Amino acid sequence: MRFTDFQLLATGQTLSWVGNGFQTVALAVAVVQAGGGPGDLGLVMAASIVARLVCTLFGGVWADRLQPQHVMVASDLVRLLAAGGMAVMFFGGAYHLPLLMALAALSTGAASFFDPAFSALRPLLVPPENRQSANATLSMLQTGSQIAGPALGGVTVAAFGASAGFTVNAFSFLASMVAALLLRVRAERGDRTSMLSELAAGWREIAKRDWLLFGLFGATVYHIANGVILVLVQVVAIERLGGPSAAGFIAAAEGLGGVIGAAVALRFKPRRLLRAGWLTLLLMPLWALAYVWPAELIAVIAGAIIGYAGLIFFDVAWETAIQDNVPQRMLGRVSSWDYLTSFLAMPVGNVLAGPLEATYGTSKVLTVCAAVLFLSAATQFLVPGTRTLTRATAASPADPGPVPELPDAVKEPHPEQQSTAVSPVRR
Structure with a gap:
């Protein structure tokens, strides 16, 4: 059987996403068991x-300068070596905090080059009318991996130690690298200018589209509020809803909601997809408010399923809108600006959570932040482009031309079978 480029990308990425779950567990266990404690773990995360903040925009420029899969291969190689270095360090019983911080920064910096390249590559693999299906499929695979990876990683690390978790992650980067090397698609690339000029050109592509510019501003506000919420709900779950087991049930519900949202995006294809995406994002405040009232575990689980289904549908709609309307040669830079808003705003919210909770109380802060989530999405309907933007159904200026066919699992349904039912925001 000959794999299509899309199947290669999906397979490699699924293995990599699962492997990342192993490293998430392994890193926390390794630092704690080595006597590092929360302070050391916080320094590693800060590094x-x-x-991420330093490298993201530059990653977007290089994704548009080179073939995106070449950037992905280089990134995977660096991350493989970083994960391998962590495995060797902890396998030998050594613990050097500065080295661990450097390896973590190296791995995350490489990921900052990988992500824009991945975004720039995806629309090359499918025709315009199948982009939503492809994005929904990848989102479903990623969400499922974020559930399976930590679960499998926890079992593996418990049985064989933290080094085994890092080793699995290193091999997952190898799988992703091999898949990228096998891709046959090629992107057209223009002449290079200075780094700053190319960064500015990416921003100009955003500024000329009202739905994109105001969407990024709205996402920044959303992420600050969500950063506060994500800290406080963990405390509420553990202290008031049943402890670690409750937190686990809620996390599983969030994953289930994500899978449902991606599944809906596979079948439901409105002409004004972006408008539908912002509409479904209005469901997220229900998740946050469930911690306030009725503040029962079953209500929070229901809110998590509904809210995250809306979030993932929005992610698919947003990615598809960018791919349909931004020229392929600019996708890496535009995506890097998109990623930067997420990674700048979320830590700000995380830092504000403690002081706000101490001053105003958990319930008030969660209620206000839920209102901010709602308003950041609702105000997008005031933007003309958000209301009127339509999906690409044929070749367009952003379309790279003939590409390999999408696998059967994610092809557009036959007209007689198609449903007629009526993340700039990231998880």
């Missing part, structure tokens, strides 16, 4: 955040 990762700084690397």
Whole structure:
């Protein structure tokens, strides 16, 4: 059987996403068992955040300068070596915090180059009318991996130690790298200018589209509020809803909601997809408010399923809108600006959570933040482009031309079978 480029990408990425779950568990266990404690773990996470902020925009430029799969291969190689270095360090019983911080920053910095390249590559693999299906499929695979990866990682690390978790993650990067090397699609690339000029050109592509510009501003506000919420709901779940087991049930519900949202996006294809996406994002405040009232575990689980279904449908709609309307040669830079808003705003909300909770109380802060989530999505309907933007159904200026066919699992349904039912925001 000959795999299509899309199947290769989906397979490699699924293995990589699962592998990331192993490293998430392994890193926390390794630091704690080595006697590092929360302070050391916080420093490692801070090093990762700084690397992400420094590298993201440059990653977008290089994704548009080179073939995106070449950037992905280089990124995977660096991440493989970083994960391998962590495995060797902890396997030998050594623990060097500065080295661990450097390896974590190296891995996250490489990911900052990978993500824009991945975004730039995806629309090359499918025709315009199948982009929503492809994005929904990848979103479903990613959400499922975010459930399976930590679960499998926890079992593996418990049985074989943290080094085994890092080793599995290293091999997952190898799988992703091999898949990217096998891709046959090629993107057209223009002449290079200075780094700053190319970054500015990416921003100009955003500024000329009202739905994109105001969408990024709305997402920034959304992420600050959501950063506060994500800290406080963990405390509420553990202290008031049943402890770690409750937190686990809620996390599983969020994953289930994500899978449902992606499944809906596979079948439901409105002409004004972006408008529908912002509409479904209005469901997310229900998740946050469930922690306030009725503040029962079953209500929070229901809110998580509904809210995350809306979030993932929005993610698919947003990614599809960008792919349909931004020229392919600019996708890496536009995506990097999109990623940057997420990674700048979320830590701000995380930092504000403690002081706000101490001053106003958990319930008030969650209620206000839920209102901010609602308003950040609802105000997008005031933007003309958001209301009128339509899906691409044929070749367009952003369309790269003939590409390999989408696998049967994600092809558009036959007209007689098609349903007639009526993340700039990231998880």
